Amino acid sequence: MDSAVITLLVLATVAFLFVTEYIPIAVSALMASVSLGLLGILTPQECFSGFSNSNVILFGGMFVVGAAMLDSGLAQSIGNFVVRNVGTNQGPLILSLMTLTIVMSAFASNTGTVACLMPMVIGVCVSAKIPSAPILMALAVSANVGCMLTMVGTPPNMLAVAEITANGYESYGFFEFSYIGLPICLSAVAFMYFVGRRILPQKSADGGIIMQSKGVVGSRRQRILAVCILIFVILGLIVGIPGLSPAMVSLIAALLCVVTGCISEKQAYKGIDWVTIFLFAGMLPVATAMQKTGAGELIANTVVSVVGEHPSDISIIAALFLISCSLTQFMPNTATAALLIPIAMSIANKLGVSPYGVLITCAIGASCSFATPIATPCNTLILSPSGMHFKDYLKVGLPLIVISLILCMLIIPVAWPFIKI
Known part of the structure; x- marks a missing residue:
């Protein structure tokens, strides 16, 4: 059997297991990577490459920092401050959090934004005694749509810029992505405020986290240390520190938490959400297999061929968006964009139309990572603390995808006309 077909069968199987949760999702993810190794699709090194991925290191470090914020009482203090100024009503909290x-x-x-804000959000929910699931989902959704606003907001946008300039065209403007990104952001905020928060389970933060935040007051010294470490994390993840990658910042911060006595070694180990670590590390090799075997390209070419030789602008947008958006639910958006954007350029050249709208469609589709907990690190980070399941992501993700698709079909042909060249 062809290696691409085998990879697609493994992907379909793991998708089924994710949806049904007959097997814990972290175990399903690891089974997928190991299966691809046993079937000869991946080498042993590739099977376990996810554990050396920088995002996995970032996750681990930030879990320790989050535990330090909770155990020191810092997150609780910040939560009390926000509650005093915003109130305990879930609606205003969602609006203020999503805007920020x-x-x-x-x-x-x-990812860095969610990693920095998540412990504070949990603190807010504990202080206000409100369900954390809708608030955390709003955090992930807003992080996923906010990156669509600028050229540097997310790797898919940067890949689109690189592809357009590599083919001799003038680059997109820095805020040009906002033509479509801003309407999607506004729609996402409105959806979460009016609909999303009502259809999600009204669950509180993870029981272990709540017990830590309630049972441990922490000392003033610990809170001061936590603030200093948090400032370092914000500078490193949001602003950037020369010579330090986000993963290095996260790991250094975690080490400082233990070395300075802000948190004990035992508390640091307990603070790490190992389900998230194994889930993400297990699925990264599947993305490698999708690219290596051509399975992703097979999906793309098959779906695009359906639109015919002389498709309308809307047909092209719908086809490319659906391909890109479907793949990004199970592959990192960077991998999805890297796979599809060159194909999109080839399609534009074959049809003889301006490539700007074609590439934008792929980039935006790759960033619409709403429907699964493994679609983006933002979604994965909130999985365990929120207590949500795979189906909860579908409740919010599928409507947001439909809204984004409609907006793309309405706006992209106007902002970037598919003129013949």
């Missing part, structure tokens, strides 16, 4: 997150993720890593 969108602005931050437009210029910085959306």
Whole structure:
């Protein structure tokens, strides 16, 4: 059997297991990578390459920092401050949080933004005694859409810029992505405020986290240390520190938490969400197999061929968006964009149309990572603390994808006309 077909069968199987949760999702993810190794699709080194991925290191470090914020009482103090100024009503909290997150993720890593804000959000929910699941989902959604606003907001946008300039065209403007990104952001905020928060389970933060935050007051010294470490993390993840990658910043911060006595070694180990670590590390090799075997390209070419030789602008947008968006639910958005954007350029050249709208469609589709907990690190980070399941992501993700698709079909042909060249 062809290696691409085998990879697609493994992907379909793991997708089924994710949806049904007959097997814990972290175990399913690890089974997928190991299966691809046993079937000869991946080498042993590739099977376990996810554990050396920088995002996995970032996750681990930030879990320790989050535990330090909770155990020191810092997150609880911040939560009390926010509650005093915003109130305990879930609606205003969602609006204020999503606005802040969108602005931050437009210029910085959306993963870093969620990693920095998540412990504070849990503190807010504990202080206000409100369900954390809708608030945390709003955090992830706003981080995913906020990165669509600028050229540097997310790797898919940067890949589109690189592809367009490599083919001799003038680059996109820095805020040009906002033509489509801003309407999607506004729609996402409105959806979460009016609909999303009502259809999600009204669950509180993870029981272990709540017990830590309630049972441990922490000392003033610990809170001061936690603030200093948090400032270092914000500078490193949001602003950037020369010579230090986000993963290095996260790891250094975690080490400082233990070395300075802000948190004990035992508390640091307990603070790490190992389900998230194994889930993400297990799925990264599957993305490698998708690229290596051509399975992703097979999907793309098959779906694009359906639109025919003389498709309308809307047909092209719908086809490319659906391909890109479907793949990004199970592959990192960077991998999805890297796979599809060159194909999109080839399609534009074959049809003889301007490539700007074609590439934008792929980039935006790759960033619409709403429907699964492994679609983006932002989604994965909130999985365990929120207590949500795979189906909860579908409840919010599928409507947001439909809204984004409609907006793309309405706006992209106007902002970037598919003129013949």
